[in-house]
Amino acid sequence: MTDASPAGPSASKPAAKNKYDYTNGPPPLSINMAWCKACNICIALCPKQVFEPDRDGKPIQARAEDCNQCTICWVHCPDLAITSNYK
Amino acid sequence: MATAVKQRSDVILDYIRPRKKFPSVWCAGCGNGIVMSALIRAIEKAGYSKDGIAMLSGIGCSSRMPIYFDVSALHTTHGRALGFATGVKFARPELKVIVITGDGDALAIGGNHFIHACRRNIDITAILLNNYIYGMTGGQGSPTTPSEAFSTTTPYGNVEKHFEPCDLAAAAGATFVGRTTVYHAPQMEKLLGDAMAHRGFSLVEVVSNCHTYFGRLNRQGDAVSMINHFKEQSVPVAKSRKMSPEELEGKIVTGKLHEVDKTEFCDEYQRVVDAVQGRN
Numbered sequence: 485m486t487d488a489s490p491a492g493p494s495a496s497k498p499a500a501k502n503k504y505d506y507t508n509g510p511p512p513l514s515i516n517m518a519w520c521k522a523c524n525i526c527i528a529l530c531p532k533q534v535f536e537p538d539r540d541g542k543p544i545q546a547r548a549e550d551c552n553q554c555t556i557c558w559v560h561c562p563d564l565a566i567t568s569n570y571k
Numbered sequence: 572m573a574t575a576v577k578q579r580s581d582v583i584l585d586y587i588r589p590r591k592k593f594p595s596v597w598c599a600g601c602g603n604g605i606v607m608s609a610l611i612r613a614i615e616k617a618g619y620s621k622d623g624i625a626m627l628s629g630i631g632c633s634s635r636m637p638i639y640f641d642v643s644a645l646h647t648t649h650g651r652a653l654g655f656a657t658g659v660k661f662a663r664p665e666l667k668v669i670v671i672t673g674d675g676d677a678l679a680i681g682g683n684h685f686i687h688a689c690r691r692n693i694d695i696t697a698i699l700l701n702n703y704i705y706g707m708t709g710g711q712g713s714p715t716t717p718s719e720a721f722s723t724t725t726p727y728g729n730v731e732k733h734f735e736p737c738d739l740a741a742a743a744g745a746t747f748v749g750r751t752t753v754y755h756a757p758q759m760e761k762l763l764g765d766a767m768a769h770r771g772f773s774l775v776e777v778v779s780n781c782h783t784y785f786g787r788l789n790r791q792g793d794a795v796s797m798i799n800h801f802k803e804q805s806v807p808v809a810k811s812r813k814m815s816p817e818e819l820e821g822k823i824v825t826g827k828l829h830e831v832d833k834t835e836f837c838d839e840y841q842r843v844v845d846a847v848q849g850r851n
Contacts, residue, residue, distance in 0.1 A: 519593055523600030528795040543649055558580050559756040560798075562604025564588065568580040 504553055512551035517542055519565040526557040526566060555561045555565070582606050582615045587639050596635055601780035602753035603633050606700060609756050610669075611640075613763040625666045627656045629681060631673035632707045633779070637649040650681025655686040660776025664837045667767060668694070672703045672757050678714040678734050688742035692771045693836040697765065699736055699774060702781035710784030717821075740774040741829040747773035748829040752795035752801040753780060755825055762827065771835050778823055 503557040506512055511536070522541030529548070531554060536546035542564075586640065587593070599602050624642040628634035629652040635642065637644035643666075647655040652670050660668045677685045677699050688695060694763035704722055705711040712722040712729055715736065717726040737748045747769040751759045759777060766773035780786065792796050808826035811819060 496677055519595075520822055521599035523599055523794050524794055525798065529798075555580075555757075559608065560753075561608065562584050562597065562599075562600060562794075564604065564608055565594075566580075567583070571579055 488569055496569050504551070504570055506548055506551075511548050512553065512569060513517050513545060513548075515543060515545075515571055516565040516567075518564045521563055523562060525560050525562065529560055533554065579745055584609045586614060586621065586779050587742060588640055588641050592639055594727045595639060597632060598783045600780070601632070601800070602702070602794075603636060603700060605753045605756055606698065606759065606777050606779065607636050608635075609759040610636075610698070610763055611810070613760045613767065616760070617764050617767055619767070620665055621782065623663070623665070623667055624669060625656075625663070626651050626669045626671065627652045628660065628671040629673070629676040630707075631676045631705075632702070632781075633673040635669045636678060640806050650676050650679070651684060652676065653681060653695065655685040656697075657688060657693055659689070659694055660695055660837065661840075666824045667673040670697045671693055671698070671699060672699055673736070674699065674703065674712040674715040674736070675705045682714075686739070689740050689745040689772050689774070691836045692744055692833050694748055694770055695772055696766050696769075697772070697774045698762075698766075699735060699755060699776045701776050702779045702785060704781050704785040706781045706784055710758075710781075710788060711715075720785075723788070725842070736776050737774065740772075743835075744772075745770035745774050746831050746833050748776075750776040750778070750823070751772070751776040751825050752798075752805055752823055754798045754801045755805065758825065763840065767829065771828070771833060775802075806811075 500563045520542045520563050527535040527537055527543050532550040534545055535543035538544050553571045558568055595604060621642050626637040626640055626642050627645045627647060628637045629647055630649040647657060652672055656668050656670045656790045701715050705713050705718050710723040712725045716722055716729050717733050721728060737750050739750045747766055749762045750775045751762050762775055766775045780794055780802060782797050785794055786797050791800060805823040805825045808828055813822045822851055
């Protein structure tokens with residue numbers, strides 16, 4: 485298993501509750517803070533409550549280990565500021 | 572290790588001009604950006620080259636979209652985008668012509684161009700971003716502002732009836748008509764792909780949120796509450812066929828509403844040219 489590859493269902497850690505394991509790789513999402521306008525859509529639509537607003541209202545990945553790459557945040561980002569590192 | 576592997580979410584950055592104009596001109600949370608990212612993913616999935624696409628728009632918030640795309644773009648006069656697009660398609664039939672237009676641009680100022688483009692059934696994909704109001708100029712009532720809704724020109728509620736763009740296009744002769752909302756981004760991506768693959772005039776109406784004017788004047792809250800409102804109000808087209816007109820009052824029917832096969836304008840014109848020149 486390479487260091488950054490997403491751990492699939494057949495990974496060696498069956499106890500992981502998520503489809504992806506972020507302990508060795510990059511965080512689940514990349515957020516371009518220069519393009520983000522703090523519209524709150526990703527924070528409100530995320531079903532796993534991964535994001536928390538920082539003091540400007542922009543999202544930070546507070547619970548990154550809960551992210552299951554459902555694509556809702558970057559599909560609904562109006563400023564193209566979120567990209568996934570895994571999908 | 573840096574992410575050397577290219578991810579699917581990164582294709583958005585291949586089709587825009589990131590050093591040019593970003594962050595975009597729209598308000599925070601505007602649905603136009605959601606449509607832009609869905610359109611990029613639909614284009615990438617269909618595999619069209621950047622040189623093979625011409626993107627046209629008129630004037631308005633939504634019509635700012637082509638300037639962000641790294642494709643051939645034409646920013647035209649108010650309401651006349653479909654007229655210009657007819658010329659582009661007629662001169663260069665091999666191009667994939669996409670028109671981004673708004674509700675005021677397509678239905679008020681360019682109403683005649685809209686119905687005549689539908690009537691000709693020329694191979695253009697028109698994407699109508701319907702936010703129920705003139706957002707760029709300060710929130711005036713547009714042809715799609717619902718009855719009794721508030722805008723800066725209807726401060727006591729709109730007394731007019733509103734246009735249904737999808738019904739209008741289907742009646743005028745468009746051969747592909749679909750409707751979706753900005754909440755349904757995966758459905759929008761698929762619908763835009765189907766519309767671009769369709770040969771003939773295709774209209775996709777995307778119900779978008781203008782929380783800055785429409786949401787504020789009609790007490791629908793911010794971008795998130797408007798998008799969640801679309802989620803609650805929308806009905807899939809299969810389910811809507813079993814519902815009565817009273818139940819469908821105020822609902823947004825989403826999906827592919829109308830698709831027929833008719834001869835396309837450029838094909839028909841080429842057939843006439845060949846016949847007159849005695850080639851067949």
